[in-house]
Amino acid sequence: MEAAERLARTWVASQRDKEVEDTAAGIASGEIKLLHVVQALGEYLTSEEDDLRNKGVEFLAAVVSKCPPDKFSRQSVNVLVSFFTSKLEDTETIIPALKGLLGLTSLPSFNSEDAEKVVKALFAHVKMKALVQAQRFIVFSIVDSLMARHREGGAFSFLGNIVIIDDHPALKKMGTEFISGYVNLADGEKDPRNLLVGFAISCVILVEFDVKSKIEDMFNITFCYFPITFKPPPDDPYGVTSDDLKTALRNCLASTPLFGNLAIPLFLEKLNAGAPSTKRDTLRTLSACLPVYGSAFARTSARKLWSSLKLEIFQPTDPITEEEALKTTQVLIKTIYADDHAADGHTETEATNEDTDIQGLAKDACEECIVILKEPEKSQAKPAIKVLCAFMSTTPSVSKYTLAQAVPHLIKLFLNPDERANRGPVLALLAALIAAARDSALLTGAGATDTPAPPPLLPYK
Known part of the structure; x- marks a missing residue:
């Protein structure tokens, strides 16, 4: 007890790391009890002087962070959680x-009951706008640690040779109370270091929690950062790049199909009115999000999406x-026709009859491009053939349909005496389509153990 009192008094006077390390070493060796430290700090913890009170809690938190995990019993953790939350x-x-709470969250004897107590205290008493960046980072780190270890009940950990089973309902069981509390904590954050942690937390919530009733709140604290415009200063004090933030935010936006109706209209706004860098970020994010938002949603949004996409392709x-x-x-296209499981090896004997297999955007877009290809010498023919070539690497039925429409058209155009002057451009278009068909066949056949599929252009030989 005397050693604990001496170390505590010395630290309050000097704030040297040595006293913290000596106290932690004493606890590790058994010479000092954690209870002794708390008792030694009694006069400081209850002092009416703000500075002394702060130093008392600071010393205890520092000692907790330095002590070996096996020195914390279940009872001591429970007492410390109650103390720090108060x-x-x-x-x-x-x-x-x-x-102090951050140090406790990683301990084996810290359980889900403690986790619930901590997050409720954070939600009730922490005002993020009153804290500076480093302090807000601690709050995010606490929530991140709790999410990693206590979002579900039934977890177990080891304290020495003892297995600790945690069967208390965890953060998920808090439901909308947890989600609403986290939304309030995260709302308005601007520092890139904090945002990286916040995006990671949001991603887990969106994937694993029941967010249906709070989806707009989660969307609002997520999409408000899109597109990321952060550029680290030359000396880079953050250690965070723009790409780090873009990837983390993209993962959030692609975490749940419930974002579809909210996100797509805003993506289209960014795509239609944004700078080139914004357009590219929007396109990459759409590519990540569409498969998650699902084929049914993609079909209902197909025309609006294609209208914006073709503008970026043709102009x-x-x-x-x-x-x-x-x-x-x-x-x-892949998302819309996600249920297309046609085998690559089953080729229609009458390729021209395949138009009955495809309906919707693929058919409409293909027909648009075929109309443009009637004038192969015009500048719009190149982007049109690029679209058709892109279709070759989507689904088997879309690929076959595209070939069934484009190849006969281009061959007929080439053989037309009236189009003799355009045979060069027609050959270039046909060559691009053949190359795309070949590359698509190589990709789909890579690693296959079954009988190789017939070449996609075989019906037109």
Whole structure:
């Protein structure tokens, strides 16, 4: 007890790391009890002087973070959780209390009952707008740690040779109370370091929690950051890149099909009015989101999406954006026709009859492009053939339908005496389509163990 009192008094006077390390070492060796430390700090923890109260909680939090995990019994963790959460109500001790709670959350003897108590205290007493970045980061780190270990009940951990089974209802069981509380904590965050952690937490909530009744709230605290415009300064104090944030946000937006109705109209706004960098980010994010939003949703939004996508293909701002638009078009078609399980090896004997197999956007877009290809010498023919080539790497039935429409048309055009002057452009278009068909066949056949599929162009030999 005397050693604990001496170390505590010395630290309050000097704030040296040595006293913290010596106290933790004493606890590890058994010379000092954790209870002794709390008792030694009694006069500071209850002091009416703000500075002394703060130092008392700060010292205890620092010792907790340095102690071996096996020195914390279930009872001691329960007492410390109650103590630190009570200190969140005191504006002078909230910061060291947060540090203490962060240290506790990773302990084996910290259970889901403690987790629920901690998050409820955070939601009730922590005002994020009153904290600076580093302090808000601690709050996000606490929630992140709890999500990693206590979002579900039934977890177990080891304390020495003892197995600790945690059967208390976990964060998921808090339902909308947890989601609403987290939304309030995360709302308005701007620091890139905090956002990376926040996006990771949001992603887990969207994937694993029942968010249906709170989907608009989750969407609002997520989509408000799109598109990411952050550029790290030259000295880069953050250690976070723009791509890090874009990827993390993209993962959030592609976490649940419930975002579909909310996100697509806003994506289209960004695509139609944004700068080239915004367009590219939007296209890449759409490519990630569409498969998650699902084929039924993609079908209902197909015409609006295609209307915006073809603008980026036929009137591109730059080659990179054009390429991204083609990739997104492929994803859209794949998503719409996700139930197309036609075997690559089953070729129709009458290719011209395959138009009955395809309805919807693939058919309409293909027909649009075929009309444009009637004038192969015009500038619009090149983007039209790029769309048809992109269709070759979507689904088997779309690929076959595209070939059934495009190949006979181009051959007829080539053989037409009136189009003799355009045979060069026609051959270039046909060559591009043949190359796309070949590449598609190579991709779909890679690693296959069954009998190789017939070449896709075999019916037109």
